Amino acid sequence: MIAENFNYDAPTSLDEAIALLHEYGDDAKILAGGHSLIPMMKLRFASPTHLIDINNIPGLSYVKEEDGYLKIGAMTKEVEVEESEIIHAKYQIFMDATKLIADPQVRNFGTLGGNLAHGDAANDHPAVMIALGADVEITGKDGKRTVGIDDFFQGFYTTAVEHGEVLTEIRIPAASGNYGSAYHKAERKVGDYATAGVAAMIQMDDQGRCTKAGIGLTNVSPLPLRASRSEEVLIGSDLSEAVIAQAAQYASEDCSPSEDLRGNVEYKRHLVSVITKRMINKAISRAKK
């Protein structure tokens, strides 16, 4: 459990960090909370020769509503999300999700940007961001660009963040009207990655008709998955029990889990169905409040 030798830099500006990434090339890695990267280095699954610690760069850590978006700085720690008033008031899905991410030690370090940039379908925030329809802001040598969450995850541990770039902000369309969201994952014990996890977001008009829906799934496909057929059946519907059951059924059919110690394919599909149903209902009840 000892990493290979590496060099360490802690730049104090984004420009400097980007310059260093270019200077060191492919063997350099950004260090955020370190709670995915350092375990991999200790197991010698990853052996970057340079770590660029971005913790000393000011202005990357915030949770705020602005221009119709909920904006979360890439370096915002899980614990800061947990403690944010806006999150408590309007985006309870984060309360559900962060509580299920490991333990306070991990949440004191792990960042939301890192959680996405790690590019692991087992992490919880990817599904949450899919359900909420997030955009990701990426900063490089030539400035900023924005990538929709559906184009962000590209493969196992690969995302739209290119070498020499830094994920800087996550933007989520602000909650409005009757808006509710919820997340749950089945886990074998606290701190475990999901056996299956489901994020749901529901927006309704005053008649209870669904105007917007987002369903994201954790750890039941190679990439974080949007349950599109589930969303389609929900949007425009009256959110009856039958519709919800159908959405749950679609989610369980459309995921492609693989068998591991957490469970076989049947069990995981079964969980997706049950949890999808429960999370839609939870989102609806929150939307009604």
Place this chain on the structure above:
Amino acid sequence: MIKCKTSKEIGGMGHSKKRKEDARFIQGKGNYVDDVKLPGMLYMDIVRSPYAYAKIKSIDATAALAIPGVVAVVTGKDLEKYGLHWMPTLMSDTQMVLPTDTVMYQAQEVAAVIATSRYLARDGKEAVMVDYEPMKPVMDPFKALDEDAPVLRSDQEGKTDNHIWHWEVGDKEKTANVFDNADVVVKQQMHIPRIHVASIETCGCVASYDKVTNHLTMYMTTQAPHAIRTVIALVAGHVGLTEEKIRVISPDIGGGFGGKVPVYPGYVIAIAVSFLTGAPIKWIEDRSENLQADSFARDYHITAEMAGTKDGKIQATRFKVLADHGYTDASANPSKFPTGLFSIGTGSYDYGAAYMEADAVYTNKPPGGVAYRCSFRVTEAVHAIERMTDMFAKKVGKDPAQLRMENFIKKEDFPWASPTGWSYDSGDYHAGLQKAMDAIDYHGLRKEQIEMRAEGKFLGIGISTFTEVVGAGPSQDFDILGIKMFDSAEIRVHPTGKAIARFGTKSQGQGHETTYAQIIAEELGIPMEHIQIEEGDTDTAPYGLGTYASRSTPTAGAAAAMAARKLRDKAKKIAAHLLEVSEQDLEWEPGKFFVKGAPEKSKTIQEIVFAAYTNHPEGMEGGFEATHYYDPPNLTFPSGAYICVVEVDAETCDIKVRRFVAIDDCGNIINPMIVQGQVHGGLTQGIAPAMYEELIYDDSGNILNGTFMDYLVPTAVESPSWETGHTVTPAPHHPIGAKGVGESPTVGAPPAIVNAIVDAVAHLGIKHLEIPVTPFKLFKELQNVGYFKKTT
């Protein structure tokens, strides 16, 4: 409430004194092996086999040795020159220190890298090139006995199969007779899976050999420092390391649970390298090494049967065990007990016929068979008997609590001779179960269960009423490598009335620094705060066999009381001298002797001790010291009545322990708070195998969950709020009537939990569930009985 004989200031038995040791632990000032740093110390890391069974074709250390700071790479061939490549196990089998030609399990030690820093040792390890020729391993213990199975221990002369030993106890014919004629027989095959103690501190040592004085100082994570010193002398005496030249120091230990009883190859390699180089060698395992290579626990395949009458009288039990020992029998059992104390498996019930047999086999798994928080295989036995009792109750249609009440050994029938040869010393099983049932509102729960089932919700109630057997042990039966299993205490009281006491045991979190002081305080009336307790240094402590199997209080605790009583006898003589009366005229109350009828004429223990150094009677030896080696006349038999309530999510199969009531009877209680703490920890280690933990191997011998990511150690989050209580039935033969408690909860909890889960889904047709019962496993079982649809 417990009645105390001593004042709060004295703090003898029954007082919930805060633990003396905690002041340093909670301030991060403990002193563990990894805190030991010696000048010139070198660091060791170990190259481990990726294969479960392979020939070693070559080991190339060139690249490793080319790394600046890497000092040496040691292989089995190097150790062979000194006859140190094999070592004996505690069960008189043999184990490789480092292999010369074949590896026998994944993660086995293959070579050691010595370097000037921990980091360089690790880099060196990565650079050692080993060429293996993999062979097909034997992973299934049942297949290990097949005719065509490869003979794994071809190193043993004349060995033609993988069978290690056969053991049996009880009356085979009589038992068969009862079974043949019984109204009702229940039978179940069950596996008590391979698990790991997973103590927070891993194993390690600093071996420091001084080439000038020829002395070895060995700082190590051991639960039995004295026994280890003897073992080192037996293994290395021929190269000059004789017992007087060896000092084993076991500093603070971060959890042992039986896993720090064995001698691991790493220790021996470190000693060998220090012996050859004269440099201190530090070896500290990392988490994965600890989990993958150090001794496992359990791994018993049991076919259990119970026979009885149709109205619910248990008449006989029969257990057949297949024990998977890995590639060597490195169990930590007393020599004459290859299955440990498994024969306690007749349980708390009154019947006359039992027969048990066991066979042990070699496989390509790590060795071990440690007594994980359990008095040698008692956990396996209790699981079997408590599961069978429930199955039998179900079969005859009786409430499991009622059936237990009707079959318990009665209070007045102790001492009770068990059909497998034990003499149970004492117990009051009816009182324990009644207390647990009242605490949890058993009958109310049964009603609620019916109501919840009507709503499609699953509630389960599980009982375990177990008998433990601890405190090994009486010297006529108990020894390890021939050394009798008594234990010792030495008390020295200083002129000012303060004391130090030393023991042959070794606390790993049990709180000995507090409880031993309380025992001495009880007997001598010296405030427990004034009594310092020391263990773990073989140069200063009296000889003893260490701490495991709940033996410290039954053996060393008794020795403390006996040594203190010797001192009280002496104190009485001195008091008589000081008060100018005869001994018969004196009476004792904790802390002083006074003259009968004239209580104002008294001498405190402090005054008496001072006199022992300043003014002792003529003809009496000066000073105030005593030593006692306590050889217990019998083991002690703690018991418990545990009731667990679970809720099972009818859709996700999530299992939640709603309540858990544990009523323990460990005889007289020394420190109620420590007992409670022990029970809390033990119960958590009881839900571990019941619901979470199991070491899993694939057919090629790969461990599938060799890290804490997949080896699921439960935490506070998984633990319910434990509810504890006790009944007190003192051990009649023990000086302070205590029985030992550290392991009762680990032993007693798993069947209570599993019985509860089975009970929750019994109406769906489930009769038995194998541990660990996970939601995934339960889902599959519920598919098998048709509750969930099978889709593939």
